[in-house]
Amino acid sequence: xxxxxxxxxxxxAVRAGCRFYFGYPITPQNExxxxxxxxxxxxxxxxxxxxxxxxxxxNMVIGVSMAGKRAMTxxxxxxxxxKQEGISFLSAMELPAVIINTMRGGPGLGNIAxxxxxxxxxxxxxxxxDYRTIVLxxxxxxxxxxxxxxxxEYADRYRIPVIILxxxxxxxxxxxxxxxxxxDPKSLPPKPWVLDGAKDxxxxxxxxxILDTSAMEEHNWKLFRKYEMIEKExxxxxxxxxxxxxxxxxxxxxxxxxxxxxxxRVREMGxxxxxxxxxxxxxxxxxxxxxxxxxxxxxLVFEMSTGQMLEDVKLSLEGRRRIHFxxxxxxxxxxxxxxxxxxxxxxxxxxxxTEG
Amino acid sequence: MKKVFGKPKSLKDAVFHYCPGCGHxxxxxxxxxxxxxLNIEEKVxxxxxxxxxxxxxxxxxxxxxxxxxxxxxAVATGLKRALPDRIVFTYQGDGDIAAIGTAETxxxxxxxxxxxxxxxxxxxYGMTGGQMAPTTIIGQISTTTPGGRNEKRDGAPxxxxxxxxxxxxxxxxxxxxVDTPKNIIRTKKAIKKAFRVQMAGLGFSLVExxxxxxxxxxxxxxxxxxxxxxxxxxxxxLKVIKDKVGKLGASPHxx
Numbered sequence: 022x023x024x025x026x027x028x029x030x031x032x033x034a035v036r037a038g039c040r041f042y043f044g045y046p047i048t049p050q051n052e053x054x055x056x057x058x059x060x061x062x063x064x065x066x067x068x069x070x071x072x073x074x075x076x077x078x079x080n081m082v083i084g085v086s087m088a089g090k091r092a093m094t095x096x097x098x099x100x101x102x103x104k105q106e107g108i109s110f111l112s113a114m115e116l117p118a119v120i121i122n123t124m125r126g127g128p129g130l131g132n133i134a135x136x137x138x139x140x141x142x143x144x145x146x147x148x149x150x151d152y153r154t155i156v157l158x159x160x161x162x163x164x165x166x167x168x169x170x171x172x173x174e175y176a177d178r179y180r181i182p183v184i185i186l187x188x189x190x191x192x193x194x195x196x197x198x199x200x201x202x203x204x205d206p207k208s209l210p211p212k213p214w215v216l217d218g219a220k221d222x223x224x225x226x227x228x229x230x231i232l233d234t235s236a237m238e239e240h241n242w243k244l245f246r247k248y249e250m251i252e253k254e255x256x257x258x259x260x261x262x263x264x265x266x267x268x269x270x271x272x273x274x275x276x277x278x279x280x281x282x283x284x285x286r287v288r289e290m291g292x293x294x295x296x297x298x299x300x301x302x303x304x305x306x307x308x309x310x311x312x313x314x315x316x317x318x319x320x321l322v323f324e325m326s327t328g329q330m331l332e333d334v335k336l337s338l339e340g341r342r343r344i345h346f347x348x349x350x351x352x353x354x355x356x357x358x359x360x361x362x363x364x365x366x367x368x369x370x371x372x373x374x375t376e377g
Numbered sequence: 378m379k380k381v382f383g384k385p386k387s388l389k390d391a392v393f394h395y396c397p398g399c400g401h402x403x404x405x406x407x408x409x410x411x412x413x414x415l416n417i418e419e420k421v422x423x424x425x426x427x428x429x430x431x432x433x434x435x436x437x438x439x440x441x442x443x444x445x446x447x448x449x450x451a452v453a454t455g456l457k458r459a460l461p462d463r464i465v466f467t468y469q470g471d472g473d474i475a476a477i478g479t480a481e482t483x484x485x486x487x488x489x490x491x492x493x494x495x496x497x498x499x500x501x502y503g504m505t506g507g508q509m510a511p512t513t514i515i516g517q518i519s520t521t522t523p524g525g526r527n528e529k530r531d532g533a534p535x536x537x538x539x540x541x542x543x544x545x546x547x548x549x550x551x552x553x554x555v556d557t558p559k560n561i562i563r564t565k566k567a568i569k570k571a572f573r574v575q576m577a578g579l580g581f582s583l584v585e586x587x588x589x590x591x592x593x594x595x596x597x598x599x600x601x602x603x604x605x606x607x608x609x610x611x612x613x614x615l616k617v618i619k620d621k622v623g624k625l626g627a628s629p630h631x632x
Binding site (some may be wrong): 041043068070072073074076077078080081083084085086087088089090092106107110114216217218219220221224225226227228229230312 | 418419420421422424429431434437438439440441442444448451452453454455456457458459460463469480481483484488544586
């Protein structure tokens, strides 16, 4: 199917068995909300509510998730800030949910162009308290479809909110996509912790208030152990022409697409350059990077921000290798030529053409 | 010997943490009695607020999902839409529902969400230690209105129930109190009717209950109850604010 990015997210969510969507209008992701309005209206078990606010939308997700059903909300940067209260509560109460952030320029209202300025917000929890959320970063229409399916599965498996980071460019871009077969929500395994009335079982409580400090500490460590397990199990990268690379560019989402174009150009000139594209931003695929740093001396982080993922690359490599950075914030989309020039400069400045 | 009075099944064997003279214990008991009488303990889900009543899950022996401060109506919307044949109620204080949660409440009401709201109005923020509430009356002293609530500076007490009655989606709204035995009986009747409205699928129902907070009013329990009757009801008169049930037709649940 040939679909624009926003519609890919929405169609993939419906096919993942999501029958509950709550949203509030914000550009550049209104097409996602509108698609859900249509798709869920045509399903007998579909529920779509245009919420009065982002806060209301994420709290409706909390309610549905307590009832054990798959639920999603989506927004763009300023709206995601408003949802952080609910994301913190979802994390505390260990409730599954999928939240799509179509990032735009910021801070503040910023603009409606594609940007990657919400990386730190997404990967560091984003709201108050000691928690993380899984953060997925698709780089193509196909990955938008696949990662949306995966997001619902991770959310249920780990009882955690999952954020998908897209941007204003990916949401508008049309690409051919093959969708996985639809899941009938009734076929999903029952969840043993849901609230549906205490029939033939003891009553249940889903809460986040833990006044006893020892119990709260234990809850924090329990979450931490879960996060450790997730780090081991789901870190994922895409590698592109890295086998013989002397310089590896690290970029995600739209920036990784631009980088592929740049690499094709510099490869034509004989430069040995590859791309490592993190597909999970949290957990950050540290071990893939460490492994690569055994043979690669130079890394270039390219982001559509002033340098946010850069922090994770530095933390992962702990000073072992040279890390270069190029970023354009504010909704500026670099061209492959621009990135090819940056690569070219670094490559020759560091003498990489003479190594090996 | 025939047992004529006992603990409702829907209450756990737990000692209330509420202050002496607090109205929450009475209202909890009424809600539990109603759940028993309507035989819905296996299909009811409660949504407590942030505030003194957040600990409701320690007392009610039913499924409970805690809501972030003020978002009860949105959480209940999600629960009820996901499980339309269950009975979903929120239990919210005045700060929760009429200040931080105003938007969620008004819009859930306007959508006619088929949920029941128990709105406990004691005119003060209890759990945080007696600050001005949206329903604090003019001249009432609180920790943030040391000289008394001043209409020019602080605004007048807000009548959320009357505001909600203006929305089309609300079916039944009544204001009662738990200051006297007679009013307690009326409160029970009102809350029971509110649950029945939901069971009949008619739409949004709410009972606002004026409730004493002796600790933060700095009054004895008896004085706090007297204050409700002599002063608070001047701003919040006890009455049926809206009742569309008759117009919506008879239902077996409402007999």
